[in-house]
Amino acid sequence: MKITNKFLSLLLIFSLFVGVTGFIPQVKAVGQDDDEAYLEDSSVTIEEDNESDAYEELEELLGVDEDSVGISSSNKGPVITAFMNKDMGGGNGYPVGGGGIGKVRPTPKPKPKSTSKPSLPAKGFKSGRDGEKYLNKIVNGIGHKTFDKVRVYDHKKKKWVQERRIVDAYNPKTDTAHESKVGYANLSNFIRKQIDKDVQLRKTNRVKNLKWHFFKSESTGRIGASKPLLKYLKDKKIPYQIHEK
Structure with a gap:
């Protein structure tokens, strides 16, 4: 195909227009x-x-x-x-790390660690996140640690699945994964899978030690776990501690 000077001129003008205006064809807006x-x-x-x-x-x-x-x-x-925003959300086919309906917040600068151990609140913790923060302080944890593709059996779905496991507090020096529970916990399908994932992590040498922690909830005033849950932890050889004053 013969390319004329006129065609080249039109192409140059269009490219300059795109560069100046940032013009990009837009998809039809969703009502x-x-x-x-x-x-x-x-x-x-x-x-x-x-x-x-x-x-x-x-x-x-x-x-x-x-x-x-x-x-x-x-x-x-x-x-x-x-x-979940399908372009930014996490899991179930979505890329991990974004999503939700909240605003994107800058990563906070790490605060210097205090050497003194915090005191346990008498009324308990307001949320599970508060319990996790306290746990990280008392076990010298570095925060959450995520393990991908942990194979466990889902009793609700009645099949083997591969899921991620996010431990609440991880101590790299002792290679210990700590789990925090605020309020009274039962042996639900989800918690059973958490325990089974922890056992799998230990079995495959992805962590060396495990420990579960139970804290009082300020909203319910309850603490601890059901007998089936405590028995399941014991059967799986996972130590636990109920933090009471």
């Missing part, structure tokens, strides 16, 4: 009704015995923290619904 329908389609609902477990399950499945979701109560217990 309000369509947008609401999209949010419903991309939402995830999780039911657990308590708020702390529900947030943890959501975090492990989708990689979303509790600041990015909303929570509501029902007769069946805490129900969490997260609206």
Whole structure:
């Protein structure tokens, strides 16, 4: 094909126009009704015995923290619904690390660690996140540690699955994964899987030691775990501690 000077001139003008204006063809805007329908389609609902477990399950499945979701109560217990952006959300086919409906916040600068051990609040912790922060301080943890592709059996789905495991406090010096539970915990399918994942991590030498911790909830005033849960931990040779004054 013969390329004329006129064609080259038009091409140059168009390229300059794109560079100056930043023009990019736009996709047709989604109407309000369509947008609401999209949010419903991309939402995830999780039911657990308590708020702390529900947030943890959501975090492990989708990689979303509790600041990015909303929570509501029902007769069946805490129900969490997260609206995920398919381009930024985590888990279930979404890239890990973004999502939710919260604003993007800059990464805070690490605060200098205090050498003194914090005191246990008499009324308990307001949230599961508060319990995790306290636990990291008393076990010299560096925060969450994520392990991908941990193979466990899902008793609800009745099949083997590969899921991520996010431990609440990890101490690299002792290679110990610590789990925090605020309030009274039962042996739900999710918690059973957490225990089984921890056992798998230890079995495959991804961590050396494990320990579970139970703290009092300020909102419910309860602490500890059911007999089946404590027995399951004992059977799996996972030490635990109920933090009472």
